[in-house]
Amino acid sequence: MINLLWRSGRNLTTRIVERPGLALSAEELQALTADLRTVAALTLKNEDLAYGVLGGDVERLKNCVVTIVYQGRGKGVAPCPVAFNVLSLLDVELAGRPTQVMHLGLVMVDPSFRGRGLSATLYGLTCVLMFLAGQGRPLWVSNVSQVPAVVGMVAETFSDVFPSPRPEARRSFDHLTLARQIMGRHRAAFGVGPDAGFDEAAFVITDAYTGGSDALKKTFEQASPHRMEVYNAFCRERLNYDRGDDVIQIGRIDMAAAGRYLRKVAPPTTAMGLGGLVVIMAARMAVLPVLYWLSANRPWGVLRPWKEAN
Template sequence: MLRFWLKALRRPALDLTLTTHPGLVTRIIERPGRQLDDAALAALVEQLRSVAGRTLGSGALTYGVFSGERERLSQTIVTLITEKESGRPIAFNALAQMGVTLNGEPQEVTHLGLVMVDPDARGRGLSGVLYGLTVLVLFIRGGLRPRWISNVTQVPGVVGMVCQTFSDIYPSPDAGARQSFAHLTLARQIMRDHRHVFGVGGEAGFDEGRSVITDAYTGGSDDLKKSFDAATQHREPRYNAFCASELDYGRGDDLLQIGRMDLAAARRYLLGQLPRASLPGLLGAGVFLLLQRLVLPVLYWLDDGRRFGLLRPRPSKQTS
């Protein structure tokens, strides 16, 4: 029985399916390049390309998940929303896990990635799920430890949503926003080692003090470039004014925002953005993930038949 529970709790990566809106299903799949076979991986990539095609209307993205490369998809967490009856994909977010170093210790930064919503499905409150739900699930699985996040965008609506969802965001027009040494250190490493994650070419510049990427649309993300008027505005004017003043839309600038998911951010998200329909499924998944984080070490200790890290199995008795 103990070995059964060990097998159940030792899932190598997330693959959760939740009902977040009436008639819609949200699937969170971590590192699909490692989990899925060739056919399932190809089907997932085709679903993502389908949403992108309907969203962009023309043009094609070639970076990140759209490349179909298994290695790239092994560093990605895909959140895909589909219609329950037809199975038609209508929205997705492709998050990336970026390895960095902070204060001499290895860290992971979760990049919020590319979000796309089918034009026919807009106005249904999907953005809150796409931008926050997966990070919240990772936060729970991580034992409620603060988690660094990053976001690259020129869209005022997205800038405002990130500022209002997560903690300690920079850059931001909100009172008290400042660039700490941690913000600057992470930004430098992201721009040095992880430009391919968000489709920014090597020739793009970076204004460290303002955390602005200049001439950003040259590395595979060319079709995402927008004018200020075409970019989705935020309901609070300060975010629109901030983007208009900080970014050169003719050149194609982006903000590189860095912040954290912590208890305060999780509370804001649960109370303000999470759809009520998703609470039962999230509660069940959260309990399981916390069990995985808190109970699994105890089960490892009790199972004396196998080695787990530094723990050695008990020597078997020799019979004469």
């Protein structure tokens, strides 16, 4: 399981822990939860969230990946948590086989640190590491949000995302199957109550803020806009902010998405960007095809070492 801590910027460090409820001791888990609540208190001020890890759901910590960004971690310096993401691992079935969807989950950033590009670390980096830890198999991801900046980030970063204003976006049977299962079995993972509706044609959750996530409801003016107006218009037209609607997006993290993330966050002119792209290209051209070929008895989803004859 992933349990990493490294410098991620000037005076910043990032920690990623997979399934902390299983990987950490009781004391470590208590400290981790306290860090999450510290950021939540800075973000929500006097309001509380009543779902997930912030609502005391210990079982949720056994089926999630936690990413926390700290300021000032170092020798003799007490670290201060400034942002986090809790990515939930949802058990579903697809094509008759059990699989997992990584739900992008709850993200909070200290207001004084917003606009510093932390979302790329909180969302993309964690997903790329989980993708690589899974030996490069494409992984399904989901996102529930009414914030144009987040909706656009998901559409621009991941592959095969629906819904999206991008012209190539199409709803497949897999998209619909996964969305139905997530809405039927995993509403608690993102604080949506049983009374909320689900528009299967538009992939919109109606009256979504009824299951413990009330403090996250925003007006369109309060929601962070995306730099590209097409995503702002998409959310404005599709969602009823007075009622409290969310869009549910389904996509995949694959080799192409991992490459896009590295090119965006770590430009190829930097050592990190160049090294990351070399690793991605080497895996694409040599390592993964051999791995797929030798693992004939292991399911790899849509990946095959050869094209099947028509």
